[in-house]
Amino acid sequence: MALQTQSQDIEKETAAIIDVHEHQEGPLLPILHDVQGKFGYVPEDALLKIADRLNLSRAEVHGTMSFYPDFRTEPAGRHVLKVCRAEACQSMGGEKLADDIQRDLGIKWHETTPDGKVTLEPVYCLGLCSCAPAAMMDGNLHGRLDEDAVLKLVEEVK
Amino acid sequence: MGAVLYVPCDAAALAVGADRVAETLADELRTRGVDATIIRNGSRGMHWLEPLVEIETEQGRIAYGPVKPSDVAGLLDGGDHPLCHGLTEEIPYLKRQTRLTFSRCGITDPLSLEHYEMHHGFLGLKRALEMTPAEIVQDVTDSGLRGRGGAGFPTGIKWNTVLKAQGAQKYIVCNADEGDSGTFSDRMIMEGDPFVLIEGMAIAGIAVGATKGYIYTRSEYPHAVAIMQDAIKIARKAGILGASVMGSDHAFDMEVREGAGAYVCGEETSLLNSLEGKRGIVRAKPPLPAIEGLFGCPTVVNNVMSLASVPIIMDRGARFYRDYGVGYSHGTIPIQLTGNIKNSGLFETAFGLTLNELIYDIGGGTLSGRPVKAVQVGGPLGAYFPPSLFDTIFDYEAFIERNGMIGHAGIVVFDDTVDMLKQARFAMEFCAIESCGKCTPCRIGSVRGVEVLDRIAEGDQPEQQVELLTDLCDTMKMGSLCALGGFAPYPVMSSLTHFPQDFHVKPLTDAAE
Numbered sequence: 253m254a255l256q257t258q259s260q261d262i263e264k265e266t267a268a269i270i271d272v273h274e275h276q277e278g279p280l281l282p283i284l285h286d287v288q289g290k291f292g293y294v295p296e297d298a299l300l301k302i303a304d305r306l307n308l309s310r311a312e313v314h315g316t317m318s319f320y321p322d323f324r325t326e327p328a329g330r331h332v333l334k335v336c337r338a339e340a341c342q343s344m345g346g347e348k349l350a351d352d353i354q355r356d357l358g359i360k361w362h363e364t365t366p367d368g369k370v371t372l373e374p375v376y377c378l379g380l381c382s383c384a385p386a387a388m389m390d391g392n393l394h395g396r397l398d399e400d401a402v403l404k405l406v407e408e409v410k
Numbered sequence: 411m412g413a414v415l416y417v418p419c420d421a422a423a424l425a426v427g428a429d430r431v432a433e434t435l436a437d438e439l440r441t442r443g444v445d446a447t448i449i450r451n452g453s454r455g456m457h458w459l460e461p462l463v464e465i466e467t468e469q470g471r472i473a474y475g476p477v478k479p480s481d482v483a484g485l486l487d488g489g490d491h492p493l494c495h496g497l498t499e500e501i502p503y504l505k506r507q508t509r510l511t512f513s514r515c516g517i518t519d520p521l522s523l524e525h526y527e528m529h530h531g532f533l534g535l536k537r538a539l540e541m542t543p544a545e546i547v548q549d550v551t552d553s554g555l556r557g558r559g560g561a562g563f564p565t566g567i568k569w570n571t572v573l574k575a576q577g578a579q580k581y582i583v584c585n586a587d588e589g590d591s592g593t594f595s596d597r598m599i600m601e602g603d604p605f606v607l608i609e610g611m612a613i614a615g616i617a618v619g620a621t622k623g624y625i626y627t628r629s630e631y632p633h634a635v636a637i638m639q640d641a642i643k644i645a646r647k648a649g650i651l652g653a654s655v656m657g658s659d660h661a662f663d664m665e666v667r668e669g670a671g672a673y674v675c676g677e678e679t680s681l682l683n684s685l686e687g688k689r690g691i692v693r694a695k696p697p698l699p700a701i702e703g704l705f706g707c708p709t710v711v712n713n714v715m716s717l718a719s720v721p722i723i724m725d726r727g728a729r730f731y732r733d734y735g736v737g738y739s740h741g742t743i744p745i746q747l748t749g750n751i752k753n754s755g756l757f758e759t760a761f762g763l764t765l766n767e768l769i770y771d772i773g774g775g776t777l778s779g780r781p782v783k784a785v786q787v788g789g790p791l792g793a794y795f796p797p798s799l800f801d802t803i804f805d806y807e808a809f810i811e812r813n814g815m816i817g818h819a820g821i822v823v824f825d826d827t828v829d830m831l832k833q834a835r836f837a838m839e840f841c842a843i844e845s846c847g848k849c850t851p852c853r854i855g856s857v858r859g860v861e862v863l864d865r866i867a868e869g870d871q872p873e874q875q876v877e878l879l880t881d882l883c884d885t886m887k888m889g890s891l892c893a894l895g896g897f898a899p900y901p902v903m904s905s906l907t908h909f910p911q912d913f914h915v916k917p918l919t920d921a922a923e
C-alpha cells in the first residue's frame with residue numbers, strides 16, 4: 253500500500269515537472285534535472301512517466317540518462333561530496349587529499365558512508381583552479397582545502 | 411551618502427568564505443551604526459587575494475585581502491592595515507592588464523542594469539542595431555576575433571556562414587561548458603558581468619538572423635546558472651530581450667541549459683545533441699553546425715569569451731580590437747593562472763606575452779616556493795611544457811609550432827614534486843572516462859594507454875612499452891573523430907618527450923639493484 257502511494261506520488265510529481273518543461277525545445281535534460289532535484293535520483297516510475305509523456309521509449313530515456321554522470325538511478329546519501337580530481341587541484345596536492353578523505357570516510361569513489369550521510373563523487377574541475385584543491389558539498393563550493401577542512405565540512409552537515 | 415563596500419559574489423570568492431565575510435561586515439557596520447551599502451560585485455580576478463574586500467574612498471577603491479571574518483573589525487577601524495593593498499586599480503597585477511572583455515568584471519554589481527549602462531553597457535548593441543547584418547559580420551571578421559573555446563576559428567567567418575545559410579529558424583548557442591581544468595573565465599564573466607554575454611548573443615542573433623539563443627553550461631556552475639537566469643529576466647523586463655530588442659524590429663530571447671557532468675558535451679556537436687535531449691555523442695562533420703546545427707537549423711556555436719568580446723568590438727570598432735595582439739592572434743586573451751602559482755587568477759592581456767613573463771613576473775612563481783617543473787596549457791588535452799620552452803609567446807600559432815595549444819587559455823603550474831608519468835597516465839584515464847564512445851581509437855585506445863603507462867611505471871620492458879605508447883598515440887591522433895581522442899596524446903607525448911627521466915626512473919633503479 254505504502255509503496256503504491258509512493259509510486260503514485262512520484263508519477264504525480266513527475267507529471268507536474270513535465271508540465272513545466274513540456275513546451276521547451278529539447279525538454280528531456282531539464283526534466284531529468286528537476287526530477288533528480290525533487291527525489292535525489294531518477295526513480296523508475298518517473299522514467300516511465302517521462303517516456304510516456306515525451307512519446308519516447310523507456311530505453312531511449314534510460315539511454316540518454318545513463319550517458320550523463322550526474323543522473324542517479326538509486327538515491328545517494330543525505331549529502332553528496334564532490335572532490336575535484338583534475339590537474340590544477342592535482343598540482344596542489346589534490347590526489348593525496350582525495351586518498352586521505354577516502355581513508356577517513358572509509359569509502360571509495362561513488363560509495364556512501366554506512367550511516368547514509370555522505371556519498372563521495374569525483375568531479376573534474378569546479379572552475380576553482382585558482383584556489384585549489386577544491387570540492388563541492390551539495391551545492392556549496394569550497395577552495396584551498398586540506399584534510400582537516402574537508403573533515404570539518406563533513407562534520408558540519410547533518 | 412553612506413559608505414560603500416564591495417565583497418565579491420564570484421564562486422571563487424564564495425569558495426574561500428566571501429559570504430561569511432560579507433555577513434560579518436554587515437553585522438559590524440550595524441553595530442557601529444554606520445550607514446553603509448555592501449555591493450556584491452564580481453571578482454577582480456586576483457584570486458589569491460580573495461575574499462577581496464574593497465572600501466570606496468574619495469581617492470578610489472581601497473583593496474583588502476585575503477580577508478577572514480576575524481579581520482573585519484580591524485579593517486573598519488581605519489589606519490594602516492596589514493591586509494591593505496592600497497588603491498585596487500594601482501595593484502600591479504591589475505594595472506598591467508588590458509581589460510577589454512573583462513572591463514566591468516569586479517567593478518559593477520553584476521545584476522545592476524544601471525551599473526552596466528554607466529560603464530559603456532549596450533553601446534555595442536545600439537550600434538549594431540543601426541547596421542545591416544552583413545556590416546556587423548564584416549566588423550567581427552575585421553576585428554580578427556578568433557574562437558576562444560579552443561580551436562581559434564575566426565568568429566566572423568563562422569557568422570557569415572550562418573548568415574548566408576537558409577533557414578526559417580536559426581540559433582545562437584553559447585558554449586559555456588567550460589570543462590577544462592585550469593579555466594574559469596567563462597564562469598567569471600557569467601557571474602561577474604552577465605549582461606555582456608547577453609549583449610554579445612543579441613548582437614550575434616541580429617547579425618545572422620537568429621531569434622533564439624541557448625547558453626549551455628555545467629551543473630558544476632550553480633552560481634553562474636543562477637546569476638545568468640536572473641540577468642536574462644532583468645534584460646527581458648527592460649526590453650533588451652524579447653519580441654523587440656531595444657525597440658527595434660529584431661526579436662531575440664534566450665535560455666540557460668545545464669549539462670549533466672559530461673566533459674565531452676563541450677564539443678560543439680555533442681553539446682547540440684545534449685541540448686536536443688539526446689546522449690552527448692559527437693556528430694560527424696560535415697554538416698557543420700553553421701549549416702545544420704541545433705534541431706537541424708543553422709546555428710552559431712561560440713564560446714562565452716568569443717561572444718562576450720563582441721560588444722566592445724562593436725562599440726570601439728574592429729580596428730581598435732585588431733590592433734592588440736601579435737601575428738594572427740588579435741585582441742586580448744583572458745589568461746587563467748592556476749594550480750601551484752602564487753598570484754593565481756585571471757589576467758587579461760593582449761596576445762604576445764611569454765610563458766616566462768606570465769608564470770614568473772606576473773604569477774610570482776610557485777605557491778609552494780619550489781621550482782617550476784612543468785606547466786600544462788590549454789586544459790586536459792593540452793601539452794605539458796618544461797621551463798626550457800617558457801620563451802613561447804601566448805599566440806595560437808606559436809603554441810601549435812611547439813606541439814601545444816593555448817586552448818581556453820588556462821595555465822596550470824606544477825612544481826618539481828610532480829611525476830610526469832602520472833600526469834600522462836591521468837590524461838589517458840581522463841580520456842577513457844570522458845570518451846563518448848563513438849570511435850575505437852579513443853574509446854579503446856585510452857584504456858590501452860592507461861595499461862601501457864602502468865606497465866612503464868612497473869618497469870616492465872619500458873623501451874618496448876614506450877614504443878607501443880607512441881604508436882597508440884599516433885593512432886589516436888589520426889583516427890579519432892574529435893579532439894578528445896585526437897588531442898589526449900598531446901599531454902602524454904609532451905610528458906614523454908620533455909621528461910623522459912620520469913618514464914624510466916623506476917626501471918633504471920631496478921636495473922641498478
Ligand SMILES: Cc1cc2nc3c(=O)[nH]c(=O)nc-3n(C[C@H](O)[C@H](O)[C@H](O)COP(=O)(O)O)c2cc1C
Pocket residue numbers: 556557558559560561562563565585586587588589590673674675676677678679711712713714716717892893894
Ligand atoms: C572534448 C572537447 C571539449 C570541448 N570543450 C569546450 C568547452 O568547454 N567550451 C568551448 O567553448 N569549446 C569547447 N570545445 C570546442 C568546441 O567544440 C567548439 O570549437 C567551440 O565551442 C566553438 O566556439 P568558438 O569558435 O567561439 O571557440 C571542446 C572541444 C572538444 C573536442
Ligand code: SF4
Pocket residue numbers: 674692844845846847848849850852853890891892893894895896
Ligand atoms: S574521439 Fe572520443 S569523444 Fe571524440 S567522437 Fe571519438 S569516441 Fe567520441
Ligand code: FES
Pocket residue numbers: 336337338339340341342376377378379380381384385386591592593
Ligand atoms: S582543477 Fe580542480 S577546480 Fe579546476
